[in-house]
Amino acid sequence: MSAARPRIAITRYDRTLPLILSEAEGASQFQFEEGGTMDITQALLEGDFDAGEMSLSAFVKARESGMPLRALPIFTNRKFFQQYIYVARGSDIRSLSDLAGRRVGVYMYWMTSSVWHRQFLHAETGLEASDLEWTALMDDRMDSMRIPSGVRFESLGQSRPEGLADLLLSGRVDCLLGAATTPEILDARSHFERPFEKLDHAQREYFERTGIFPIVHLVVCRESFLESDDSAARLSATFENAKQAAYQKLQDETYTALPFVRSYLEDSEEIFGTDPYRDGIEENRHVLDAFLEASHSQGLTQKRLSVDELF
Numbered sequence: 001m002s003a004a005r006p007r008i009a010i011t012r013y014d015r016t017l018p019l020i021l022s023e024a025e026g027a028s029q030f031q032f033e034e035g036g037t038m039d040i041t042q043a044l045l046e047g048d049f050d051a052g053e054m055s056l057s058a059f060v061k062a063r064e065s066g067m068p069l070r071a072l073p074i075f076t077n078r079k080f081f082q083q084y085i086y087v088a089r090g091s092d093i094r095s096l097s098d099l100a101g102r103r104v105g106v107y108m109y110w111m112t113s114s115v116w117h118r119q120f121l122h123a124e125t126g127l128e129a130s131d132l133e134w135t136a137l138m139d140d141r142m143d144s145m146r147i148p149s150g151v152r153f154e155s156l157g158q159s160r161p162e163g164l165a166d167l168l169l170s171g172r173v174d175c176l177l178g179a180a181t182t183p184e185i186l187d188a189r190s191h192f193e194r195p196f197e198k199l200d201h202a203q204r205e206y207f208e209r210t211g212i213f214p215i216v217h218l219v220v221c222r223e224s225f226l227e228s229d230d231s232a233a234r235l236s237a238t239f240e241n242a243k244q245a246a247y248q249k250l251q252d253e254t255y256t257a258l259p260f261v262r263s264y265l266e267d268s269e270e271i272f273g274t275d276p277y278r279d280g281i282e283e284n285r286h287v288l289d290a291f292l293e294a295s296h297s298q299g300l301t302q303k304r305l306s307v308d309e310l311f
Helices: 037-045 056-064 112-125 164-169 183-191 199-210 231-250 261-272 281-298
Strands: 007-010 031-034 051-055 069-078 085-088 103-106 133-138 152-158 175-177 215-222
Touching: 007 037, 037 051, 037 056, 051 056, 051 069, 056 069, 056 112, 056 215, 056 281, 069 231, 069 281, 085 164, 103 112, 103 164, 112 175, 112 215, 112 281, 133 164, 164 175, 164 183, 199 261, 215 231, 215 281
Parallel strands: 007 031, 007 051, 103 133, 103 175, 133 152
Antiparallel strands: 051 215, 069 215, 085 175
């Protein structure tokens, strides 16, 4: 009887679809299972799966707590979070510095997006978490994720990340620091605006100035998985094959419904080169270091972890 294939849990993106469909070279060596990252993160914390996609903030806290999990330098999800900052249309919040003393809504206080939002606000304006009031839709994933003293905070205790737009529509908060363009955000877009004159310019300028393309999710595995033959190396190669296959498909202008996709691809290549989702430790050390510094200064971790301690 052949040995069972390692179980790997992932979220569906263009760059992971070849894994889910077993089209990428090497994919047949593993049993890829599709799911949402919130559920996968919880499953990994509970010891399910050999490896999977995990929230960066949850993993950092798990590493500090001594859980038997290690990262592979595969970064499946990255985002510029300026695009998820919303205020009510006509608001007197015209710049990020205007958020001082205001109420902001987030999904979870220690969600990776929230850590990056606070890192960005502090770097750009000097604002600390204690300078704002925080409302979270959900409690954080781990009991050890505690809210720092001096931070004005309330959790609505919901079980799912739904209703963020309603917080701004109802006036319960003055600003949303979100993580995705959800259907509810799309439905409410006519009532919202962003405190940037030109979003694309703000994001590009930020990257060119800092070199940071924020990491949101990464691949995490059991420590025992790292110790078993060359599974980790084979898994890393398989993820790379899937990503390159996705890049290749994007070169076909008929593959997406975006009318200006060729212009977008050329602009993206001018900024990021041919591999915007570049994996590897050294290639991403400065990004991870910025997140670990923010995690410690904001109070997620009591110890200031080093990049190498993650792997």
